[in-house]
Amino acid sequence: MNKYKPVIGLEIHVELATKSKMFCQCSADYFGKKPNTHTCPVCLGLPGALPVPNKQAIDWVILIGQALGCKVNKTSKFDRKHYFYPDLPKGYQISQYDEPFNIDGSVVIGEKTFGITRVHMEEDTGKLTHLGGDTLVDFNRSGVPLVEIVTEPDFENAEDVKRFLEELQVTIRYLGVSDADMEKGSMRLEPNISLRKEGESGLPKYKVEVKNINSFNFVKKAVEYEIERQTEMLERGEVPAQETRGYNEAKGITVSQRTKEEAHDYRYFPEPDIPPFQFTDEEIGNIEKQLPELPSVKTERFVTQYKIKPADALQLTRDKKVADYFEKVSSQIGDRGSQQQIANLIINKKLSTLLPVEEFVNKAVEILTPKIADAGALKVAVEKIIGANTKAIEDYKNGKENSLMFLVGQVMREMKGQADAVTVKEVLIKKIKEV
């Protein structure tokens, strides 16, 4: 009955972890701080204040663009985006309009490629808190550097959206430019969802923007809900309204936030207080040199170089520190342990990655060395466990394999690890037959 195909694009905002704000020297580390303590005339929008751009932030937004396969614009500028809101002190946001720092990138996830329209730089607004009938404004966040990533409407299902966002988050963390934490608000996302008839091309005449999504799981749910809601409407012959909707976590639904959505006229014009930028090939190249091996590339390399299972390689590379640790351990352990075994130890949390590498290696070697069980002690342990677990024996005899594994575990515990599971299993099976 699926006559409709989802057309989904994403807008992601990432707060950069620079020391100071985008246009002034106030600290950008605002999370959890006393309100209005990280402010100055510039980020408060006081009369006469002027913006001076943060070079680190610009280097980093270009780095993000390069990590996402974008072309870096050799000429770029800031623009003023005008609207009135209490958390926007100047009455305009310094952002980028028609000459963003980065354009035309792409990201490959599995078999699919997703286009990146642009990656640009802007400043964050203050934060509003509603208390009873009052609204409070905290300007600590005003002026914090904010990167906006816009994707092409290439997504067709909620699962792809989730996978993309997870990969994006890991990639940004690899660059060391942001902790990209949805709970702290340093990564925010808004999917735009519409549907078009199967076989049709061109963008649908409407799109629905969904806000207030606070985790990747909720994105998936929100997208799925929207697809369902819009499908029902279209099948009834109704065209969904072009609007912004908010996701309600508790109820798992989206709710209309604005009744009439008119395209806002932001009256963009080039920011006169900040001279435009001209980048040389050399400058762009120097930033590119700072790119680390990206998670997708590292994952593939782990599979081919270390011959570990793809799922394990993926998990190891979710955190760059863990991936690096894994490689250090691998090189030190030599042929005393296989990379797959080390991967298992890390993934199953048998040993902590917080240990100094040498200690990890030593403990790993100990665990991995096959234990030669003392035959006499093993016989005693097996008999003891068999005696104490008649139900398990019966279950196993009735075909429950799990019960055998349970018994193996019990024997291993009894032996205090001084036995290897394979031998224990063999002995148990033999002994059980005798019972």
Next chain:
Amino acid sequence: MELHDLSIQEAVEGLKEKKFSCRELLESCLNRIKKLDKDLNAFITVDEENALLQADKCDREISASKNIFEEKPLLGIPVGLKDLYSTKDLKTTAGSKIIDNYTSPYDATSTARLKNAGAIVIGKTNEDAWGHGSSGENSDVGPTKNPYDLTRVPGGSSSGSGAAVAAGECLFSTGTDTGSSVRLPAAFCNLVGLKPTYGRVSRYGVIAMASSFDTIGHMTKTVYDNAKVLEVTAGKDPYDATTVLVEVPKYTKNLGKDIKGLKVGIPKEYYVEGIDNKIKEITDQAIKTIKSLGAQVHEVSLPHTEYAMACYYILCPSEVSSNLARFDGVRYGHNRATFGAEAKRRMMLGTYTLSSGYYDAYYKKAAKVRNLIKQDFENVLKEVDVMIAPSSPSLPFKIGEKTDDPLQMYLSDVFMCPINIAGVPSLNIPCGFSDGLPVGMQVIGPQFSEELLYQVAFAYERETEFYKVKPKI
């Protein structure tokens, strides 16, 4: 001569030689304010108590070290700051009702540099609200009068700054020149007024009118004084990304240099119908004097002059509408209904020219014309060293004469705003009187040529000494 009639140069000499104290100098100016300002209305705020404390401090510093003037070249000199300049702990109102009670928590860079050089801020001067005007009549707290004729305007928008220096209420004053606003009051009040190169002096802390046009200038009685002040205010500021890393020369060093062989261009498009006959006469006489000093004078052309006003009055209100957006009444100031008529006019114009569907036809087109006008100046200033032109098409006009027709008021800027569009510097220098009313002319040069402009003006000033003609109040 009264102390308030001294130039900065004379005052510094007198203070060095202990002929009088800073306190006496300041009191002389304060007395002038007390005597005249209820009629002149040049000041919005007078900081008497604090200024006297500063003056005493200056006197102590002079007693402690006679070489203090090397470190603080403007020590003890009373200055009036246009009320767009943020001053810490002293009201900054922009001549408006909206922020009539706003006290900035910080000093503008220019304010700080003048204070660090020892100048004493005697008060904040009146102006057309937000800088919107050419006469001072758009002030939300009443117009300022011209000391040379109290029934006439002193020019705007830095109206109070012009009147205050001419009347001896302070020894120099600061202003902003976005389309004429330092040079016009200087011309109407017989003063030397500088519009510096865009980016020469920091705009940080000065309430923005049109960000790509605003320049931070000042008015003095003499050329030497003017050059002295620029030595203090000019230079790159890390808080203003549009200031340029260009060396700041000692502007007073080579003032006496003669102008033999100087190539002077007279733009023919500035001698058109509508210019007052007396002004034409006086300017022609001034040009003869310049020739007699050895300059080579000939006609040049700035072909896009006729488009300058239209270009300016599209781009400027666009930026104004944006810069006034922050006055939303949430953090400071009253609500937006409190804006005056001219401010509202410019905001409506500016939001229109920036709105989608109109941006290309107006803003973008005007930006392209701006480039053409800038190129006119660049081309001509390759052929000649400086240009000379009248500052105003008319003599100081009567209060109320042009207020019925905003367009008429805008036309006062016709010889001035092309210079702002091009970003080049221009210096107004007094060049005569007509029935007791001051006439000024501007010396225009390429970017960062202020030193040359001062040399030309100094040579002319030495010949004519118009600064000696004080108003009769």
